[in-house]
Amino acid sequence: MTALVVHYHEIALKARNRPLFVNQLVLNLGRATAGLPVRRIRKLPGRVVLELSEEGSAGAAADRVRQVFGVANCSPAYRSSLTLDALQETAEKVLTGQSFQTFRVTARRGAYKAFPLTSQQLNEVLGSFVLQRYSARVDLKNPELTLFVEILPREAFLYLEKVPGVGGLPVGVGGRVIALVSGGIDSPVAAYRMMRRGCLVTFVHFHGAPFLDRRTQEKTREIVKLLTRFQYASRLYMVPFGEVQQEVVLNTRGPYRVLLYRRLMARIAEHLASLEGAGALVTGESLGQVASQTLENLTVIEEAVTLPILRPLVGMDKAEISEQARGIETYEISIQPDQDCCTLFVPRHPATRATIEEIGRAELTLDIDRLVKMGVERAELEVFAFPEAP
Ligand code: ATP
Ligand code: MG
Numbered sequence: 284m285t286a287l288v289v290h291y292h293e294i295a296l297k298a299r300n301r302p303l304f305v306n307q308l309v310l311n312l313g314r315a316t317a318g319l320p321v322r323r324i325r326k327l328p329g330r331v332v333l334e335l336s337e338e339g340s341a342g343a344a345a346d347r348v349r350q351v352f353g354v355a356n357c358s359p360a361y362r363s364s365l366t367l368d369a370l371q372e373t374a375e376k377v378l379t380g381q382s383f384q385t386f387r388v389t390a391r392r393g394a395y396k397a398f399p400l401t402s403q404q405l406n407e408v409l410g411s412f413v414l415q416r417y418s419a420r421v422d423l424k425n426p427e428l429t430l431f432v433e434i435l436p437r438e439a440f441l442y443l444e445k446v447p448g449v450g451g452l453p454v455g456v457g458g459r460v461i462a463l464v465s466g467g468i469d470s471p472v473a474a475y476r477m478m479r480r481g482c483l484v485t486f487v488h489f490h491g492a493p494f495l496d497r498r499t500q501e502k503t504r505e506i507v508k509l510l511t512r513f514q515y516a517s518r519l520y521m522v523p524f525g526e527v528q529q530e531v532v533l534n535t536r537g538p539y540r541v542l543l544y545r546r547l548m549a550r551i552a553e554h555l556a557s558l559e560g561a562g563a564l565v566t567g568e569s570l571g572q573v574a575s576q577t578l579e580n581l582t583v584i585e586e587a588v589t590l591p592i593l594r595p596l597v598g599m600d601k602a603e604i605s606e607q608a609r610g611i612e613t614y615e616i617s618i619q620p621d622q623d624c625c626t627l628f629v630p631r632h633p634a635t636r637a638t639i640e641e642i643g644r645a646e647l648t649l650d651i652d653r654l655v656k657m658g659v660e661r662a663e664l665e666v667f668a669f670p671e672a673p
Contacts, residue, residue, distance in 0.1 A: 284359035354448030385422035457481030469567030491624035537630035546587035551658035
């Protein structure tokens with residue numbers, strides 16, 4: 284096959300947003316297939332078509348394309364001109380090497396109503412052509428093979444399968460967000476879900492250096508590398524947080540520390556967000572999962588910043604989150620043992636229902652502005668690309 288027909292969920296689109304959506308999708312399809320023999324990418328009515336310059340490359344291209352957010356499904360196809368002879372010849376090419384007992388033809392001329400045959404007439408003409416060449420019969424309900432024919436204004440595409448895509452919205456149409464990623468199971472899934480809604484994600488990781496080893500940093504890099512498959516270019520800020528935490532420990536009581544860390548993280552992330560032009564923070568918190576994630580504590584964390592904190596996992600349980608983590612292949616990395624900086628200098632029983640007043644009093648003993656500045660200034664930016672440069 285020498286083309287890949289890409290369908291998106293058009294119905295969900297408001298007319299005004301459609302060009303934006305399709306242009307971003309085309310851009311992303313180009314980036315996702317970098318290094319593959321794609322000659323050009325065309326916007327056609329209701330679909331996008333990738334023209335391939337090598338016969339055997341459709342499978343590899345489909346593997347990349349089905350992962351692109353916004354894709355409903357994609358089909359390795361042959362292109363044909365609109366004469367009946369050409370359509371039959373192309374049908375023969377598409378069917379080469381196929382063995383089947385039952386089949387049907389599903390033709391659509393919806394994108395080119397001026398085509399002289401109706402969809403049903405086309406089904407019949409091409410159906411009898413197949414009947415003449417193969418000892419197979421028509422089964423409309425449950426065919427072993429379906430020959431799809433899409434009639435467009437200047438050309439047609441013929442194919443046998445629709446490879447399901449991941450859906451969602453093309454990365455880039457939803458603006459930029461800052462995702463706090465810990466190296467654990469949850470936060471990579473949260474970042475993924477935001478990408479799937481069209482957001483470009485910049486990552487921030489806080490690590491316990493100089494008091495803890497570099498394992499969470501290594502894990503986070505591997506996770507960001509995996510997630511970059513979905514947005515093609517990523518930025519990751521590594522923030523050394525150990526000394527900030529040390530100051531918190533010297534000045535405050537144990538039960539509040541986790542929340543004080545979280546509020547400092549949120550503030551530092553908010554500063555990075557303004558550098559990045561990002562409109563929200565994203566965390567992997569889910570309600571009630573651990574002591575720090577009660578409604579009260581989420582409220583206290585929220586109060587430290589003005590940007591919204593988005594929590595795409597808030598209503599999911601651990602099993603659902605873990606399943607998604609496996610799906611995006613971050614799970615295996617996340618479960619490797621590490622030393623999370625939030626376990627640094629914290630008591631066994633952190634406060635579960637802190638109030639803003641209590642935390643505010645605890646923060647009076649800290650020079651918040653200086654601590655935030657320390658984090659922002661020491662943050663180191665790393666960049667990632669997909670496909671990786673050879
Ligand atoms: P995760 O599986 O993402 O680590 P968790 O269930 O361990 O989450 P917490 O440790 O309470 O939950 O962290 C809640 C959220 O806070 C994380 O999902 C992440 O967004 C953010 N976070 C926690 N620790 C860090 C860190 N070291 N660096 C960046 N973000 C962090
Ligand atoms: Mg964690």
